[in-house]
Amino acid sequence: MTVSLTIENLSAHYGTTQVLKDLSISVAAGELVSLLGSSGCGKTTTLRIVAGFLQPTAGRVRLGDRDLTTLPAHARDIGLVFQNYALFPHLTVLDNVAFGLKQRTIAKPDRVKRAMAMLERVGLAPLADRLPSALSGGQKQRVALARALVIEPPLLMFDEPLSNLDAKLRIDMRVEIRQLQRANGTTSLYVTHDQEEAFSISDRVAIMNAGRILQLDTPEMLYRKPANAFVARFVGFENLIRMKVTGRDGAVVTAEAIGGTKLHLSQDVFGAIKDDFVLASRADGLTVRRDGEGIPATLGTRTYLGRAYQYKCQTAAGEITANGALSDPLEAGTRAMLTPVPEQCCILDPED
Amino acid sequence: MPTRIHPVLGAFAALVFLFLLAPLVIIIGASLSDTTYLTFPPQGLSLRWFANIFQIEAFRRTAITSLQVAFLGTGLSLLIGIPAAYALNRYRVELPRWLSTLFVLPILVPEIVFGFSLLKSITIAAGLPVFPSLILGHALLVLPYSVRVVGASLASFDFSIEEAAMSLGCPPLKTFMTVVLPNIQAGVIAAFILAFITSINDVSVSVFLTGPGISTLPIQILAHMEQFFDPTIASVSVLLMLVTVGVMAIVEATLGLTFLTK
Numbered sequence: 001m002t003v004s005l006t007i008e009n010l011s012a013h014y015g016t017t018q019v020l021k022d023l024s025i026s027v028a029a030g031e032l033v034s035l036l037g038s039s040g041c042g043k044t045t046t047l048r049i050v051a052g053f054l055q056p057t058a059g060r061v062r063l064g065d066r067d068l069t070t071l072p073a074h075a076r077d078i079g080l081v082f083q084n085y086a087l088f089p090h091l092t093v094l095d096n097v098a099f100g101l102k103q104r105t106i107a108k109p110d111r112v113k114r115a116m117a118m119l120e121r122v123g124l125a126p127l128a129d130r131l132p133s134a135l136s137g138g139q140k141q142r143v144a145l146a147r148a149l150v151i152e153p154p155l156l157m158f159d160e161p162l163s164n165l166d167a168k169l170r171i172d173m174r175v176e177i178r179q180l181q182r183a184n185g186t187t188s189l190y191v192t193h194d195q196e197e198a199f200s201i202s203d204r205v206a207i208m209n210a211g212r213i214l215q216l217d218t219p220e221m222l223y224r225k226p227a228n229a230f231v232a233r234f235v236g237f238e239n240l241i242r243m244k245v246t247g248r249d250g251a252v253v254t255a256e257a258i259g260g261t262k263l264h265l266s267q268d269v270f271g272a273i274k275d276d277f278v279l280a281s282r283a284d285g286l287t288v289r290r291d292g293e294g295i296p297a298t299l300g301t302r303t304y305l306g307r308a309y310q311y312k313c314q315t316a317a318g319e320i321t322a323n324g325a326l327s328d329p330l331e332a333g334t335r336a337m338l339t340p341v342p343e344q345c346c347i348l349d350p351e352d
Numbered sequence: 353m354p355t356r357i358h359p360v361l362g363a364f365a366a367l368v369f370l371f372l373l374a375p376l377v378i379i380i381g382a383s384l385s386d387t388t389y390l391t392f393p394p395q396g397l398s399l400r401w402f403a404n405i406f407q408i409e410a411f412r413r414t415a416i417t418s419l420q421v422a423f424l425g426t427g428l429s430l431l432i433g434i435p436a437a438y439a440l441n442r443y444r445v446e447l448p449r450w451l452s453t454l455f456v457l458p459i460l461v462p463e464i465v466f467g468f469s470l471l472k473s474i475t476i477a478a479g480l481p482v483f484p485s486l487i488l489g490h491a492l493l494v495l496p497y498s499v500r501v502v503g504a505s506l507a508s509f510d511f512s513i514e515e516a517a518m519s520l521g522c523p524p525l526k527t528f529m530t531v532v533l534p535n536i537q538a539g540v541i542a543a544f545i546l547a548f549i550t551s552i553n554d555v556s557v558s559v560f561l562t563g564p565g566i567s568t569l570p571i572q573i574l575a576h577m578e579q580f581f582d583p584t585i586a587s588v589s590v591l592l593m594l595v596t597v598g599v600m601a602i603v604e605a606t607l608g609l610t611f612l613t614k
Contacts (some may be wrong), residue, residue: 051519053515053518072524073519074519074522074523074524075521080519082516084510084512086510086512086513086515087513087516088517088535089513089535099517100521101521103520144516146544147522
């Protein structure tokens with residue numbers, strides 16, 4: 001049985017500080033949605049409210065047709081995986097996994113059988129009699145995962161579950177988490193500050209800042225089409241250039257920026273372009289050329305990336321990072337033009 | 353390779369041990385003396401003063417009272433102290449700073465003042481009988497140990513474990529009993545022992561709270577010494593020491609003494 005999670009107009013305060021501002025999000029049945037943002041953005045607060053450890057000042061949390069908002073944590077039936085594993089130090093691996101079943105007054109033989117089967121699935125059955133202190137970080141997190149999954153919760157939540165693991169293990173574990181989550185079809189909410197982790201594991205990602213969701217979309221869409229300047233910067237669009245439309249000719253608009261920049265952009269590629277906009281790109285969205293149409297720049301430090309050269313460029317709009325062809329290395333101080341690669345760029349509304 | 357110890361350091365250490373242990377040696381010696389007055393070195397060797405303790409009914413009666421008061425008082429202090437320590441740690445951010453200081457006041461206030469104020473409040477003002485006053489007084493006296501020592505083990509307790517238990521369907525009180533308590537067990541036992549020893553040795557609070565017919569062993573020792581200056585006092589002291597050593601030996605055998613110093 002899979003159900004959806006609906007968070008409606010959630011607000012939360014710590015003292016007088018508002019940490020969540022009218023936040024709404026819904027996670028479809030069987031879907032894995034990540035909350036992604038830097039620390040203090042409200043992602044963990046959201047998770048803790050859904051878990052029942054914090055009370056919101058406004059808003060509702062629904063799981064399927066159950067309203068969880070006022071239920072105590074132990075009555076919510078949610079599987080939780082913590083950053084620091086949070087295993088019971090005084091219980092064996094098997095007893096840790098069986099803990100949730102014991103609360104559900106499942107008879108001991110059945111409890112042990114189910115816990116062992118779950119340990120089998122995460123590959124830890126031989127360690128069933130160990131204490132958590134005798135496990136490695138990766139093993140601990142597998143136990144924590146087994147403990148959360150064995151109760152077959154309608155909702156699984158992960159709070160930065162891989163942050164304490166080393167880089168290689170992190171990649172293995174996230175594949176494993178994804179497989180288990182898919183296999184069980186459990187609706188999941190996943191909190192992380194790691195973009196790569198969020199993008200690789202999620203069906204959809206919500207990028208958060210200052211208690212709000214700025215964009216909720218598939219990783220592919222977020223990566224290619226950020227909806228606003230904050231998200232654009234977050235996903236690596238480092239060059240944001242403010243422009244003004246000075247002429248329109250059918251689908252093609254002429255836009256200018258300070259310092260003599262003049263570009264022709266097709267609305268067939270970018271969609272409707274407003275009179276005031278921001279052209280956003282990553283380094284590979286701007287090509288360094290000796291001449292032609294583009295943003296006039298003076299080249300600075302050149303670094304070798306393997307597939308291209310990367311230049312720090314000085315322009316009238318500030319410092320910009322752009323890539324140039326391997327066939328034509330240019331020296332620092334050279335005057336050049338930075339030409340947008342339309343498919344690699346996007347058009348955003350200016351920030352206030 | 354064995355570590356070389358500087359002769360001066362060695363001598364200083366020996367002096368410290370001598371200073372700590374000499375009084376005990378003197379008491380043990382005096383308790384074995386065959387004389388009717390306290391003396392050291394003992395003259396003659398006899399266990400008659402040990403036998404004498406058990407012939408004096410007051411010692412037996414007050415020893416029982418002392419044990420009762422120590423057990424009940426310490427138990428009561430843990431009943432208050434464990435939840436207090438839990439709250440002080442769990443809600444460290446939310447609770448005002450002075451609250452944790454409040455719980456160590458019985459140590460900070462001069463004992464004689466504390467004893468007198470207990471007499472004024474619980475015995476005179478509240479009119480509580482002697483025995484309950486003693487228990488309550490001792491509970492308050494040793495409360496700082498309960499709060500502090502249990503608090504120390506809670507300080508290293510990871511409260512997300514508690515949240516994990518609740519997320520798995522365990523209600524709050526049951527979570528405390530099945531997840532929190534087993535993990536602070538060592539702290540609770542350490543607190544019990546420290547509080548128990550403090551209670552059983554206490555004079556300054558007991559002296560105000562004891563009353564007609566009910567007294568504690570240390571008070572009885574004082575009273576006895578005022579009347580008779582015989583080696584019985586030394587014998588009782590040796591027995592008290594043996595009890596303490598016995599408790600420590602049990603702790604060492606079961607938990608290891610190191611957890612007391614953690």
